[in-house]
Amino acid sequence: MSAICHPAQLSDLGNLVAVIGDFLSLSLFSLGGGNTLLAEYHYLSVDKYCWLTNSQFADLYALAEAAPGPSSMIVGLLGMGAAWREGPSWALLSGVAAELAILLPSTLLMVLAALSWNRFQHSPWRIAFERGMGPITLGILFAVGLKILETADRGPAAYGVSVLVCVLMLRTRISPLWFMAVAGVLGGVGWINR
Amino acid sequence: MAEIPSRRALFFGMLQVALSSFGGGLSAWSQRIVVEQHRWMTDEEFITGLTVARLFPGPNQINMAVYIGARFHGLAGALLALAGILLLPFSLLLLLGLAYFYLNMRMAVDRVLAGVVAAAAGMALSMGFKILDEYWRDAVALGFALAVFLALAVAHLRLIPVVLVAGPLAMAWYWPRGAAAGEP
Numbered sequence: 068m069s070a071i072c073h074p075a076q077l078s079d080l081g082n083l084v085a086v087i088g089d090f091l092s093l094s095l096f097s098l099g100g101g102n103t104l105l106a107e108y109h110y111l112s113v114d115k116y117c118w119l120t121n122s123q124f125a126d127l128y129a130l131a132e133a134a135p136g137p138s139s140m141i142v143g144l145l146g147m148g149a150a151w152r153e154g155p156s157w158a159l160l161s162g163v164a165a166e167l168a169i170l171l172p173s174t175l176l177m178v179l180a181a182l183s184w185n186r187f188q189h190s191p192w193r194i195a196f197e198r199g200m201g202p203i204t205l206g207i208l209f210a211v212g213l214k215i216l217e218t219a220d221r222g223p224a225a226y227g228v229s230v231l232v233c234v235l236m237l238r239t240r241i242s243p244l245w246f247m248a249v250a251g252v253l254g255g256v257g258w259i260n261r
Numbered sequence: 262m263a264e265i266p267s268r269r270a271l272f273f274g275m276l277q278v279a280l281s282s283f284g285g286g287l288s289a290w291s292q293r294i295v296v297e298q299h300r301w302m303t304d305e306e307f308i309t310g311l312t313v314a315r316l317f318p319g320p321n322q323i324n325m326a327v328y329i330g331a332r333f334h335g336l337a338g339a340l341l342a343l344a345g346i347l348l349l350p351f352s353l354l355l356l357l358g359l360a361y362f363y364l365n366m367r368m369a370v371d372r373v374l375a376g377v378v379a380a381a382a383g384m385a386l387s388m389g390f391k392i393l394d395e396y397w398r399d400a401v402a403l404g405f406a407l408a409v410f411l412a413l414a415v416a417h418l419r420l421i422p423v424v425l426v427a428g429p430l431a432m433a434w435y436w437p438r439g440a441a442a443g444e445p
């Protein structure tokens with residue numbers, strides 16, 4: 068993957084501006100709660116700018132899922148990866164900037180929504196938006212699931228684990244942390260390769 | 262509603278939500294602390310907030326914190342609530358990120374991550390199935406979903422143009438008709 072990826076020639080500051088601009092413009096498209104943007108994040112960091120390799124992206128996604136707090140904070144890690152070659156201080160700055168950029172537009176809109184909800188509640192715009200965006204979110208989520216699967220898994224053992232975890236997520240109420248812990252052990256002893 | 266929290270109380274309340282939910286279950290903890298412990302909102306107000314948080318773009322749990330903050334102290338309250346809920350988990354995640362980029366090449370970490378990544382991919386795969394039931398009997402909804410899926414996964418179009426085209430079409434189809442505004 069990385070062989071065909073040519074990193075954009077950007078100055079340190081130019082790179083930071085690119086990080087901020089791209090995440091700002093994606094913010095309002097994060098439908099259905101956040102994870103709908105994962106495939107776009109992959110495109111930006113692996114294909115468009117070559118900040119990360121495919122497997123680094125998968126690692127960071129797993130890290131964000133396993134760590135406490137909202138998993139949408141992966142954007143901070145991606146921002147960090149975007150500037151890692153410029154040294155840790157640029158990486159931290161870039162990570163914080165990326166997270167602020169992805170949250171700022173949706174937060175401002177949310178403040179407006181919270182303050183004007185009573186007027187807005189019965190508007191036909193709201194009803195149409197709510198009903199119309201549901202099916203679109205559904206389509207995006209399947210596309211995202213498939214993209215992450217392709218990014219993460221190599222070989223039948225990995226695919227088997229993913230499908231099993233998917234079924235268990237739907238059929239049981241076991242905390243996903245257990246799945247990641249068990250799968251981490253299986254990986255550690257060498258059963259899941261990539 | 263019993264009392265309006267001060268800005269300081271709001272920040273520390275959200276910090277408490279973030280700390281309590283380190284094992285998972287952020288939205289349950291948020292309800293327990295905001296509704297049951299501090300009594301800043303009634304159950305009904307909280308559920309209205311969740312509805313708004315899910316409807317608008319942005320991560321649900323973060324939107325909920327913004328909603329709570331904005332209800333009491335407008336924009337300043339929203340930013341304080343956001344800072345409270347993100348400060349600890351985001352700092353921790355950045356530390357993990359630093360550790361990851363330093364240790365990246367070590368084999369043992371890489372092998373463990375290969376397993377964790379496969380499990381996390383399974384979680385991503387389950388997201389669509391989780392809401393599939395709601396649309397199972399609506400053929401038009403399934404059609405929209407399929408078209409969006411094909412545009413993204415097969416035609417490799419980017420999300421923003423796809424949403425900008427499919428969004429207005431779906432909104433037009435689901436526009437409430439007549440005063441009764443029943444199902445189309």
